[in-house]
Amino acid sequence: MDPTLKEVYSLVLTQWPLVAAAYALLWVGLMAYIGFALKRMNGLGKQVEVLEAALARRGKAE
């Protein structure tokens, strides 16, 4: 690359870690939030199934 252009474009490299950090924080933050929400929902769904099955069993017994 031409030395002058190399000098101009070297400015891009100074900003690179900040851009990478911004995207990493954004995606990791969103993925973690969504991941935990899905995991919690899964757990709650299982609890609901168990409790509602217990209710149904009790309803039949009565």
Place this chain on the structure above:
Amino acid sequence: MKSASTRALIALALGGVLTLGAFLGTFFWAGVPDFGFVRTAGRAESVRYQGPFKQEVAEARYLQNYVGYRAEVETDGDIVQGTITEASDDAVTLDADGDSVTIDAADVTSAIVSGSTYGRPDWGQKIFYFHVPVAEISFIVFAVAAFYSLRFIMTRRRQYDQKARVAMEVTLTFIMLTMATGILWTRAAWGVWWEWEPRLTTYFIMTLLVIAYFVLRNSVEDEERRALYAAAFSILGFIDAPISFFITRLIPSNHPVIERGGLETPMLVSFIVAQIGMLLVGYAIYQLRMGEMKLTDRIEHAKTLLEG
């Protein structure tokens, strides 16, 4: 309940595809704009080339910043033209057509340096494609929270309080993402981590208000009073959102403002796709959290029935 989580998953899938598309567009299609300029000694063909520059240098010692540049140095009655090869507080050396000429700094009466000006490539602008959409979503979801808070005050129905609370949670998530990406952009563009300028200050106040909403909720035990106070606080807090949004257009601010026609097509398309994608992701998160809330209600209801 199932329909809410199905809606959430569909929105999440669509939002994921669109944000991924926007991400690829941002880095592989949209160009890098110029932000200010950079001066160089040499000249090369480039779309960033803006033209030559000539600048008078007030004191000889400043020539140290221009080693490699062409210069015209005037001493008492003599002008030397050449490329600066060496410069210090005391002297400057020029290469004048192969001859090395050293001039004492004290003898320099004036100096003019010349070179090329190029647009400064602003790679940090890549943060904008997702920073702005997450900020917009934070304003939109805050508006949704204020709407449901108002509905709660009008009807006193618990479901509106739940919706407002979940919307505030999503607002806080997007505010944190906006702050994180914004601080990194500020560092890239302005060279500082933070500046107390109008947009950043009003957005920081909004962040504190949203955090205060949850502090308030946790500090009131009675459920109905808690919901009422939180609803009133959320509506009052929302007043800051339009102030923060419009302030850059109303008073002088360093924060950039998107202007009509200010973006080239690849940039605009990537930005719009990112906005739609983020909106869907925000909606998906809201629906997921609402689904969770409804499941918790069903568990409580089932437990009450089993105990009774």
